Amino acid sequence: MPSSLRRWITVATLALAAFGWQRAALAQSAPAAQPTVAAAADLKFAVEEVAKLFEQRTGHKLRLVFGSSGNFYSQILQGAPFHLFMSADEDFVFKLADAGKTLDRGRLYAYGRIGIMVPKGSPLKADGELKDLAAALKDGRLRKFAIAAPDHAPYGKRAKxxxxxxxxxxxxxxxxxxxxNIAQTAQFATSGSTEGGIIALSLAKAPQVAALGDFALIPExxxxxLAQRMVLMKDAPQAVRQFYDFLATPEAQAIMVRYGFAMPKE
Incomplete structure (x- = not known):
């Protein structure tokens, strides 16, 4: 097994284990005043880079938590101490706004894309029209294929x-x-435990993932x-409000575009 693959699996496993603990314990253990951003898993590499630049510019350090938008929606309804929710599906933001949990109805920050990812050595081809995937179903080349859970992960719903x-x-x-979530799906799609999967373009753009296989966009x-909307909670501290504004700056948007996101025109 290549060392890069071992590193990716180790990092992903540790990250997922940590996320599982965070999801169970966050509401009880996280200080309410700690500036915390709950971000859809497709944002992991892009938002980490934006947040690093934000910290350099302002001195404010944010706590970033990544996971599925549907799970974050449920946690916020139950009182989880998040201050900014960056959803991969704007409907979750609208539902939270209707429930009175948010400052307003938020702002579109990006449009995402999906594609097929196949690991090195896979019998599948990275065919964005999914013709080879259909053929592999018939000729027996396909044993396992990864997508995010459609019931709570927007990227899984779009894959379906x-x-x-x-x-x-x-x-x-x-x-x-x-x-x-889509980060775990990317792990499954690149680790060799499946013949491939449908993942976010933003993750496939990350060098750590791109090195593990081939990727092709699926027609939008x-x-x-994938209209991705973010929203502030009513108790969001000033640092998080500044980050919300920073995400609309040309510097932050340039990072997002580099990871394959399209910027909204509104």
Whole structure:
């Protein structure tokens, strides 16, 4: 096993283990005043880079927690001490706003994309039109295929829509391995435990992931848009409010674009 792959699996495993602990204990253990950002897992590399630049400019250090948007939505409803929620699906933000949990209805910060990722040595091809994936279902090359859980992960929901678009959703379901979020799905899709998976372009753009296999974009017309919206909580401290504004600056947006996000025009 290549050393880069071992490092990725180790880091991903530790990160996921840490996230599991955070999800269970955050509401009880995290200081309420600690500036905390709950961000969709597709943002991991991009937002870490933006936050680092923000810290250099302002001196404010933020606590970043990554996971599935659906899980964060449920945790915020239950009172988890997050101050900024960066969702991969704007509907979760609207629901929180309607429940009176947020400062307002937030702001679109990006549009995401999905694609197929296959690890080195996979019998699958990185074919964005999913024709080879359909063929592999028939000829026996496909044993396992990873997507994020569609019930709470927006990128999983869009993956399901793309698979439905090409007419293979029913046939592929017995082969599916579901990631808790899109970061775990990327681990499954690149570790060799599956023949591939559908992951976020923003993760495939990260050098740590790109080195592990091949990636091809799926046409965006095959699924609903990944309209990603962020929103402040009513008790957000000043540092988090500044970060919210910083995300709209040309410097921050340039980082997001480099990771494959499209910027909203509003």
């Amino acid at each position: 829509e793309a698979l439905q678009h090409v007419g293979i959703w029913e046939a592929i379901q017995p082969k599916l391995v579901y990631g808790e 017309s095959w699924h609903q848009p």
